Amino acid sequence: MSSTTGTRGESVTPANPASDTVADHTTDVTALLERGRALSTPVLRAAVDRLAPPMDTVAAYHFGWIDAQGRPSDGDGGKAVRPALALLSAEAAGAAAEAGVPGAVAVELVHNFSLLHDDLMDGDEQRRHRDTVWKVHGPAQAILVGDALFALANEVLLELGTPEAGRAARRLTSATRKLIDGQAQDISYEHRERVTVEECLEMEGNKTGALLACACSIGAVLGGADDRTADVLEAYGHHLGLAFQAVDDLLGIWGDPESTGKQTWSDLRQRKKSLPVVAALAAGGPASERLGELLSADAKSSDFDSFSEEEFAARAALIEEAGGREWTAQEARRQHAVAIEVLHGVDMPETVRAQLTALADFVVVRKR
């Protein structure tokens, strides 16, 4: 599936196919993302600084804080949706946003551990417009620093030494297990010709939904919320994660390269069995059948790497004609609606509810 990319301070306009039913909250969301970054990044950097050399340097490169030559860099650290959610999660439980910071940092560490390992497993050479860690520092450092970030995530929580931290660590561990399950499914699907829509949704729920769900509850847990409140926030995050991934899958095919920083038809070039593809293949009818024949032939083709723009455009058109694009856009809207509906299951300050709603809207209208 497409990975999380983005830059700081982006403005948001709802020009995405999934965005018909949601309002525009540009200012709110930019401020929320900025707050998440401002509160969590110093703690994240301090945690990463604890790593022994050369792991601290390799990690700093991965986070975009230095370049491949070790010079300070103002790199692209991603959209920072998860830290923003973790802080709101603390506020949803009536605690200060700051109570969620260790959770925000732990979730970011796990997210980046998984990026380091997934990029190596998948052979991906680019991430956030830069060479990936295994390309620059070698496979061993990608494995080792990934491991170190994972360990650091647990350390950041458990060193708090509170019962709440233990509960937070337990939830993070469950989410990490699902994240790993999702990656295992993603790898196994690559070797299969057909993947069902249900399998794809299950994989995306594990690979993207679980950690976003954890981000949405971990701040509340650290802020003293009971399990029911945390479970509701987790459910919100799970559906938000599915909406997020559906939009990612749309952007992976039809995203504007200038916005996404990826090639045109990016997921098609990588033969990804993303939601629009599996939905189109499952739809039946002439376009679906023609698409199936083409993709089967592509899987065996030795010319695939030299395909022209037109050949990818033809596949994208068939996916759209078979209904895969519209189905995925609907899926994003459906999951977005469920996420917001679920939030009503728990009492929280109305300002926080509005902010969680605004973030959910942002996730489905974003263009990168």
Added chain:
Amino acid sequence: MSSTTGTRGESVTPANPASDTVADHTTDVTALLERGRALSTPVLRAAVDRLAPPMDTVAAYHFGWIDAQGRPSDGDGGKAVRPALALLSAEAAGAAAEAGVPGAVAVELVHNFSLLHDDLMDGDEQRRHRDTVWKVHGPAQAILVGDALFALANEVLLELGTPEAGRAARRLTSATRKLIDGQAQDISYEHRERVTVEECLEMEGNKTGALLACACSIGAVLGGADDRTADVLEAYGHHLGLAFQAVDDLLGIWGDPESTGKQTWSDLRQRKKSLPVVAALAAGGPASERLGELLSADAKSSDFDSFSEEEFAARAALIEEAGGREWTAQEARRQHAVAIEVLHGVDMPETVRAQLTALADFVVVRKR
């Protein structure tokens, strides 16, 4: 450094150069190792069974429970020193041995996570007389299943939901961070011509000492021990780990291939900068200098892979002549003595103290 290998039910006779000063506790130790295995293996297998396919199968192969074709196998699961220590650790705190079982399982999961990743990073093709996971199932599965075992280790502890489990998880996380630091040092030393004895000891303390130290305290923490008791047991385990590794380093050069299951001069063939080598190089004198010249030339030699038995034997003889073998044997005895001395810092049932002493003796007299 040499890795942990061994088989079940081994009998122990003190014919090792490090064994002059310790008594023989054959029967005791065999029973202790067997108890550790009997109590922890079913829980370990149940934990591994929770992994989603194909990770459960890959992990079962790694643990030796099935062969590469998936057929049940009565493989070599290692000496199981860590589980035995974790159970004794619980008893040292006045709890039942069973209280230590989740700790034993968590430590084994972390140990095996590190083996999966280290074998891939180091390019090691054999482990416990079998092809390593990355050789059989590919690098991606080695990374993924290693990650899954690490997550499972935290899960096994944190799902207990007690304050003691949170403290145990925190100690395990610290140990895992050190383990990763040690692997980072080991990798960086491979690229250097000279490593000091102090650097080698620090690396071995991280790579072997930290997790053995955790095994020796985690049962006590789960059994309700205070931090001081846990710290003393951890210190015992740290020194025991250094003794263990010193013996491993001796066996890696002078071990009997029939006992160790490795080639003759195993660590010399892999150009490992183990304790006997760095101690010999640091010693000075004609043999030390001649050894330094040979190893420098070996590092650049294109014929190294076709070296004869005699060429390795000549290097081993120089290490011995320069005093590297005797220094390492002394180091094993010294760390063994400190481990046992440290134990007097805490009250515990005398039977448990005797068993911890017997296990320490076993570690330095073992031949595999």
